[in-house]
Amino acid sequence: MSINTHGFVAADHETAADTYYPHHxxxxxxxxxxxxxxxxxxxxxxxxxxxxxxxxxxxxxxVAEKILFQHEVFGHDRALVQLALGTVPHRAVMTAIELLGTKVAPTVRAEVARRSPAPVDSMP
Structure with missing residues (x-):
């Protein structure tokens, strides 16, 4: 199952909101x-x-916190964030993609793995 949302990632919340809001x-x-x-x-x-x-x-x-919160509720195994909405500047979209891949995704993957029970066949 997948969660699909519109959104944006930047170095801080204010920059993300200020960049994304006019286009949204x-x-x-x-x-x-x-x-x-x-x-x-x-x-x-x-x-x-x-x-x-x-x-x-x-x-x-x-962004990682929100994805993990949604994971607690829905148990989804995929999250898609539509970053390029309207005329969001290309450079800002590229930065958001980089942050998703280098910061958000590793954090979410590690936390989901930490929270997941061990597979039955690996138990003693």
Missing amino acids: AEVMDRIGAERGWGPTNKRAFTAATGLRGHLTLGDPEE
């Missing part, structure tokens, strides 16, 4: 106008970036 808002407002939703706003965006929100956004530690 533009896309969501355009789609919302087509589908009858009201416009988005910064308050709703900020709430969506929290631990229980639908966006996976923040520094590497926050």
